[in-house]
Amino acid sequence: MSSQAAPKTCKVITAETIAKKLLLEVKETLAKIQETGSSAPTLVAFLANEDPAAIKYAEWSKKTCEENGFNFELRIVDKDLLEEDIMKANEDDAVDGIIVYYPIFPKNPTHDKYVQETVDLSKDVEGLRHSYLHNMYHNIRFLDAPENKKKSILPCxxxxxxxxxxxxxxxxxxxxxxxxxxxxxxxxxxxxxxxxxxxxxxxxxxxxxxxxxxxxxxxxxxxxxxxxxxxxxxxxxxxxxxxxxxxxxxxxxxxxxxxxxxxxxxxxxxxxxxxxxxxxxxxxxxxxxxxxxxxxxxxxKVTIAILLRNLVRLVANRPSKETLDKSTIQARTEAFADD
Ligand SMILES: NC(=O)C1=CN([C@@H]2O[C@H](COP(=O)(O)OP(=O)(O)OC[C@H]3O[C@@H](n4cnc5c(N)ncnc54)[C@H](O)[C@@H]3O)[C@@H](O)[C@H]2O)C=CC1
Ligand SMILES: Nc1nc(=O)c2c([nH]1)NC[C@@H]1CN(c3ccc(C(=O)N[C@@H](CCC(=O)O)C(=O)O)cc3)C=[N+]21
Structure with a gap:
């Protein structure tokens, strides 16, 4: 008679369960901060390398964005034109967040750092700009102390x-x-x-x-x-x-x-x-x-859920329009009260 193996005590937790919970929160937050009738936030992704992991990541991000009511636009660009293209996206009001896949210049990491600094602070969905990194290393949660209305962005x-x-x-x-x-x-x-x-x-x-x-x-x-x-x-x-x-x-x-x-x-x-x-x-x-x-x-999967969470946070951090009433600003502040 074959003896039965002892049941495994290790619990395997998949990212999917956790991602689903986060995506629900993201949807709720977006609904709270958006004025009625405003369009879905748009994330623009720049691919300037041939890294298969980056290509996969872009595909998964697109899928998750679209399933959750966000727009995702992949722009495949030449390394030498990347800076110009990022600058155009910085200026474009239809773009809410920007992600650039790294590494682009693997033999010259300084150049990748330079590209990171080209992304506008208000659109840096990965929090790779120096002010965000400085806040993270220094354990500072807000961009605008002492008002403390704008949450800092953390890497995904x-x-x-x-x-x-x-x-x-x-x-x-x-x-x-x-x-x-x-x-x-x-x-x-x-x-x-x-x-x-x-x-x-x-x-x-x-x-x-x-x-x-x-x-x-x-x-x-x-x-x-x-x-x-x-x-x-x-x-x-x-x-x-x-x-x-x-x-x-x-x-x-x-x-x-x-x-x-x-x-x-x-x-x-x-x-x-x-x-x-x-x-x-x-x-x-x-x-x-x-x-x-x-x-x-x-x-x-959790990384991508955080990407969308950061995108919503960038929208919430934007300077308030005249049309924005006090209760909306209050909702934006409270929406991220937990961290
Ligand atoms: N699941 C996710 O959300 C994400 C996953 N990744 C994946 O994570 C991995 C790491 O990505 P990066 O940090 O960007 O790579 P990277 O190549 O920039 O850094 C890897 C680091 O690991 C170190 N390393 C290599 N062999 C080691 C060893 N035997 N012991 C200790 N350290 C060692 C390297 O020296 C280097 O500092 C990749 O497989 C990447 O595709 C990256 C971003 C997001
Ligand atoms: N600016 C920038 N930010 C990044 O975060 C970034 C980047 N550039 N360049 C490329 C790497 C690679 N990367 C991965 C993301 C998710 C999985 C991933 O989802 N992996 C699957 C497992 C593998 C599979 O299912 O095939 C998972 O964790 O479920 C892997 C790799 C992000 N990257």
Whole structure:
């Protein structure tokens, strides 16, 4: 007689469930802030590279936009004409948000930074302009202190991971807002400027002890002992690697862009939460389920939901027209009161 395998205790949570919840909120917020009769917001996407991941991302974004009543327009452009084309979109009142797929000049990251700065602040749906990044690293939530009417924009993938951790109740609602990851240890494998480093900073700003791992080594991001500091600080962990970080981690986040890369399952703490944001599967799917309490195999759908959430926020942040009455402004402020 064959013995039955023990039931798996690991819960696999798909991005879809979380994305659906966020998209509902986005629709409600849009309805609250829009004047009756105003047209659907338009997102313009610039594709100036041949990256298959960017092409896929554009296709999924188009689908999600259209399913949720937003307009999405893909503009395939020449690298050399990109700056001009972005400037035209900046001026065009029919364009509410702009996304540019990176990398465009992989051998010259400075040039990609320059392109990022070309997008108008009021249309930067990914929050990649320096003022948004500065606010994020400095734990500043508003663009217009002290009025505090205009919410800052956070980059989509890092914010998607934060929203997933909130959904999984890793954020502890008993603690004060802004401190809800106090006591949690998190490893983020990837320290790129668009994903891993902002993610480590956001998590540490919310109170976590974060090990940020890249091929150059490990850095520790924290708000200091007792999270007394207002924003995170960074220290090098000389000689550290995954061997030291993973056994200490309540949450492990993988973002390594390589098919062959796998997080060593034997180092994962029993009951850890494992989340993968890479286009490749960073966890050995079968083995990780023997160790993890929760496994989130991909986050892309949540990233796109955040893209739309950011687009609605850009609309809400726009200077009020004369026709806009006080109650609309109040609704715009309250619509994003939770973060
Ligand atoms: N699901 C989503 O929403 C999104 C997924 N992605 C995917 O995430 C992945 C990463 O994207 P980017 O950060 O833009 O890539 P990137 O190439 O800019 O950065 C990857 C980083 O990982 C580091 N790395 C490589 N091998 C490593 C290793 N063995 N251990 C530790 N660090 C290592 C690199 O040194 C680099 O800093 C890609 O697969 C990309 O397609 C990107 C954006 C959104
Ligand atoms: N300015 C800019 N912002 C980006 O966010 C950006 C970019 N440029 N350039 C290209 C990369 C790539 N990227 C992905 C987004 C979603 C999935 C994704 O949704 N993956 C699926 C899994 C794979 C599948 O279903 O085939 C998922 O997570 O469900 C992957 C990759 C965003 N990128």
């Amino acid at each position: 993938t890092p914010l998607a991971v934060v929203k997933i951790l909130e959904h999984l109740q890793i954020y502890n609602p008993i603690l004060a807002y802004g401190n809800r990851l106090f006591g949690k240890t998190i490893t983020v494998i990837n320290r790129s400027e668009v994903n891993g480093r902002p993610l480590a900073a956001l998590l540490a700003n919310d109170g976590a002890t974060v090990y940020s791992v890249d091929i150059t080594g490990v850095q520790l991001f924290t708000r200091g002992q007792g999270i007394k500091k207002p924003r995170h600080q960074v220290e090098e962990k000389e000689g550290w690697g995954l061997e030291q970080c993973l056994p200490l981690s309540d949450v492990i986040i993988g973002g390594v862009p390589a098919e062959s890369y796998k997080v060593p399952t034997e180092l994962i703490r029993d009951g850890a939460v494992c989340i993968n944001f890479s286009s490749f599967k960073n966890f050995d799917g079968d083995a990780v389920k023997e160790k993890a309490s929760i496994y989130v195999p991909s986050v892309g």
